[in-house]
Amino acid sequence: MLPAxxxxxxxxxRIVPPSGAAxxxxxxxxxxxxxxxxxxxxxxxAAGRIADRWExxxxxxxxxxxxxxxxxxxxxxxxxxxxxETTPGVTLVREMSPEDRQALLAPWVGGDLPLDTLPLPAIxxxxxxxxxxxxxxLRLRLAAEVPGAVYDDHSRWRVPxxxxxRGVRTAGxxxxxxxxxxxxxxxAVATQAALAENLSVIRTLRQIGARDSFIARAxxxxxxxxxxxxxxxxxxxxxxxxxxxxTAPGGLLDGVAPAGxxxxxxxxxxxxxxxxxxxxxxxxxxxxxxRVP
Amino acid sequence: MVEFEDxxxxxxxxxxxxxxxxxxxxGSFHFLTGxxxxxxxxxxxxxxxxxxxxxxxxxxxxxxxAGMDRDGIxxxxxxxxxxxxxxxxxxxxxxxxxxxxxxxxxGHDPAAASQDIxxxxxxxxxxxxxxxxxxxxxxxxxxxxxxxxxxxxDPDLILADEPTGNIDWDMSLRLMTLFVExxxxxxxxxxxxxxxxxxxxxxxxxxxxxxxxxxxRVALAGAxx
Ligand SMILES: Nc1ncnc2c1ncn2[C@@H]1O[C@H](COP(=O)(O)OP(=O)(O)OP(=O)(O)O)[C@@H](O)[C@H]1O
Ligand SMILES: [Mg+2]
Numbered sequence: 242m243l244p245a246x247x248x249x250x251x252x253x254x255r256i257v258p259p260s261g262a263a264x265x266x267x268x269x270x271x272x273x274x275x276x277x278x279x280x281x282x283x284x285x286x287a288a289g290r291i292a293d294r295w296e297x298x299x300x301x302x303x304x305x306x307x308x309x310x311x312x313x314x315x316x317x318x319x320x321x322x323x324x325x326e327t328t329p330g331v332t333l334v335r336e337m338s339p340e341d342r343q344a345l346l347a348p349w350v351g352g353d354l355p356l357d358t359l360p361l362p363a364i365x366x367x368x369x370x371x372x373x374x375x376x377x378x379l380r381l382r383l384a385a386e387v388p389g390a391v392y393d394d395h396s397r398w399r400v401p402x403x404x405x406x407r408g409v410r411t412a413g414x415x416x417x418x419x420x421x422x423x424x425x426x427x428x429a430v431a432t433q434a435a436l437a438e439n440l441s442v443i444r445t446l447r448q449i450g451a452r453d454s455f456i457a458r459a460x461x462x463x464x465x466x467x468x469x470x471x472x473x474x475x476x477x478x479x480x481x482x483x484x485x486x487x488t489a490p491g492g493l494l495d496g497v498a499p500a501g502x503x504x505x506x507x508x509x510x511x512x513x514x515x516x517x518x519x520x521x522x523x524x525x526x527x528x529x530x531x532r533v534p
Numbered sequence: 535m536v537e538f539e540d541x542x543x544x545x546x547x548x549x550x551x552x553x554x555x556x557x558x559x560x561g562s563f564h565f566l567t568g569x570x571x572x573x574x575x576x577x578x579x580x581x582x583x584x585x586x587x588x589x590x591x592x593x594x595x596x597x598x599x600a601g602m603d604r605d606g607i608x609x610x611x612x613x614x615x616x617x618x619x620x621x622x623x624x625x626x627x628x629x630x631x632x633x634x635x636x637x638x639x640x641g642h643d644p645a646a647a648s649q650d651i652x653x654x655x656x657x658x659x660x661x662x663x664x665x666x667x668x669x670x671x672x673x674x675x676x677x678x679x680x681x682x683x684x685x686x687x688d689p690d691l692i693l694a695d696e697p698t699g700n701i702d703w704d705m706s707l708r709l710m711t712l713f714v715e716x717x718x719x720x721x722x723x724x725x726x727x728x729x730x731x732x733x734x735x736x737x738x739x740x741x742x743x744x745x746x747x748x749x750x751r752v753a754l755a756g757a758x759x
Contacts, residue, residue, distance in 0.1 A: 446639060449635055449683065450639055531604075
């Protein structure tokens with residue numbers, strides 16, 4: 242199970258007998274946990290990216306839709322532009338041309354309808370500065386001065402989407418924490434089993450003058466190597482799974498697989514697994530050795 | 535080297551040993567004898583600080599183990615070579631590795647001492663078995679391995695608890711010769727055995743004295759042995 246590079250053991254590491262049922266399960270469980278951890282990391286990263294994209298990509302733009310009888314339309318558009326231009330935070334106001342409006346509707350009604358005969362609403366595109374706009378105040382002013390204008394900053398659907406993405410990211414991080422905690426408990430239990438299995442070894446070592454730290458180190462080393470030995474192939478398997486996620490642009494799973502430097506996080510998984518195993522085994526070994534007379 | 539001051543041991547069923555005062559001087563050789571259950575093993579365990587006296591004081595190399603933490607006691611143990619009746623080894627390591635174990639535990643590099651290890655195994659007559667695993671050894675071979683392991687750290691004090699427990703007469707004499715040799719090199723030795731014939735056979739070779747445990751008291755035996 243262990244890669245050859247990790248199997249070569251120091252003499253001090255070899256004082257723990259190599260067998261032991263509980264210890265043999267450590268690489269297997271560690272591989273499974275590493276795979277899950279890689280997937281959880283990818284989900285958390287992807288959700289974070291998606292949240293950012295929706296937030297920064299769509300924030301900063303808004304539209305004002307104006308529906309009015311044809312004879313009042315021009316006046317209302319002028320009124321709305323005046324209101325917008327005097328609103329703090331608005332950097333640009335542009336009226337959508339009839340061609341643009343037509344292009345917007347074409348997918349729904351086809352391109353050959355004489356749209357200019359229909360009483361279509363006018364659409365103003367609004368670009369907001371970094372500080373944003375007081376949407377509530379703007380709505381009140383528009384309602385007072387331009388009765389046919391509706392201000393839409395997309396927040397109605399943008400905010401819940403961003404919140405969902407953030408929630409998914411939090412869930413990913415919580416899952417990651419749970420995987421780490423369960424891994425630590427597993428290593429602690431395996432260490433405990435290994436110590437219990439080797440009480441006579443411990444007694445013999447004590448008699449020849451071995452200190453607790455010497456005995457503990459051998460067990461901790463064994464557990465850390467076994468965990469790392471399982472986590473490396475587990476994380477690799479996770480990376481392979483992620484690499485196979487279909488990445489058609491705009492597809493449902495687009496952006497789930499890590500991109501660029503984010504792949505480095507999958508490398509961190511075995512390292513973190515080894516650190517967690519080291520800490521869990523060390524705490525367990527020292528605590529139990531103090532109890533063995 | 536080892537001093538007892540009015541030491542008593544009580545495991546909870548009354549005093550097993552009481553009023554034990556003795557001083558083992560450096561370079562001395564003592565046999566420890568007495569009937570089964572008299573407390574020979576307990577006395578040795580007091581010396582190696584495996585148990586603490588219920589009353590009184592034990593001093594080892596001039597220090598009192600009672601005031602020491604576990605690391606301090608581990609440090610003391612490195613100056614003691616222990617040989618038990620049924621010696622425990624790490625069964626997955628070779629004889630040579632088992633003999634080297636005290637070095638490893640003390641933070642030394644066993645590879646640097648490979649000549650010493652080979653010489654020791656030769657001395658106890660196990661040069662050919664250096665790479666054997668402990669479970670394949672006979673009782674006498676195990677005891678000799680234990681003696682080699684006990685002296686690899688060049689200890690000042692050798693404690694042996696029934697080292698000839700289930701070993702034939704010739705091999706018992708051979709083992710005893712090893713202890714006598716170690717004592718001649720200046721090491722203090724305490725060998726517990728209930729085998730009076732063995733004591734008589736070996737006593738002549740050394741200045742050995744005999745401590746006899748009877749009725750919870752320890753006394754020097756006279757010429758009546
Ligand atoms: N840890 C212990 N807890 C309780 N009682 C003990 C303990 N160790 C020894 N005893 C008791 O103390 C008595 C003396 O034991 P000890 O092993 O010192 O005798 P011994 O002289 O070495 O005997 P033997 O010749 O059979 O080895 C025995 O009755 C034993 O049951
Ligand atoms: Mg005994």
